[in-house]
Amino acid sequence: MGYKIYVPVLLAALFVSGCQTWSSANMDLKDGQTKAEAAEEAPKKSPKDVIVSTNDITNRPYTVLGDIDVTVNKTTIFHADPTKEAVNKKLQEEAASIGADAVILVRYGSVSVSIVSWGSLDGKGRAIVFKK
C-alpha cells in the first residue's frame, strides 16, 4: 500500500526538481596519469574558456593530454532528452579540470534508451593544451 504513495511522490519530486540530467565521465590520459594526478598539476581553468571542436586544430601546435568520454542521461522519462550542448558542457568541465585548452575531434552518439536512463547521449573528444 505504502509504495503506491511513495512512487508518485518520488516521481513528482524528480519531475519538479532541477535535476534534468546527470552525467558520468571517463578519461584515458597520456603517460598513464589518473585524473586526480593531472588535476593536481594543472592550472585552474574555467570550463567556459575550453574550446570544443569537431575538427582538428592545425594552425596552433598542441600537446595531447588524453581522451575524454562523457555520457549525459536524463533523470526521468518526463525530462527533455540530453543535447549535444550538454555533452559539450560536460566535456568542457572535464577538460578544464585537467587544465586543457580545447577538446578536439569531438563526436557524439545518438540519444537512446540505455539500461540506466530513458535517454542517454554520449560524446568523446581529445583534450589538448596549446604550446606556448
Added chain:
Amino acid sequence: MEKGVRLFLKSKLRVFLFLAAGLVSACARSSPELPPDLSDVTDADKAALVSQISPKIQNMDCSQIFKKMRDMAEQDKKLERAIHANRKNNQVAGYFGGLFILPLIAVETNDAEKNKLDLNQKRRDELILAYQHKKCGGQKVQFQTKQ
C-alpha cells in the same frame, strides 16, 4: 511450494526485465571511436597513413576537403533529425515494453541512419587526416562551440 512458485515467478520477471532492457539498449548508438593520436607522428608516418585512405580523398585539395566536410555536416543534421523524429514513439514503445513484450517490436531503430552517421564520422576522420597531411592549417578551422 507456494513460496517456490513465487520465487520462480520473481526470477522469471527479473530475467524478462533484464532481456527487455537489453533489447531496448541494443538500439543505442554510442559515439564512434576517436582516431589514433597523430600529434607525435612523423610526416613520413602520416604519409603512410594517408596512402591507406580512399584515392578520391587523397586527390582532394584543401578547399575540396573543407567543402566535403561542410556537406557531410549538413547530411548528419538531416540523419539526426530523422532519428530524433522517432524518439517519442520509441519511448512510448519502450515504456509499454516494460509491461508487454510486443510493443518492443514497434521501436524504430533507425539503423540505416545510425550506420550512415558512423560511416560519415569515419570519412570525416579520413578528411581530417588528409588536411593535416596537406597542411591545410592556413584555412580557418571552424569551431563548433566556444561558450
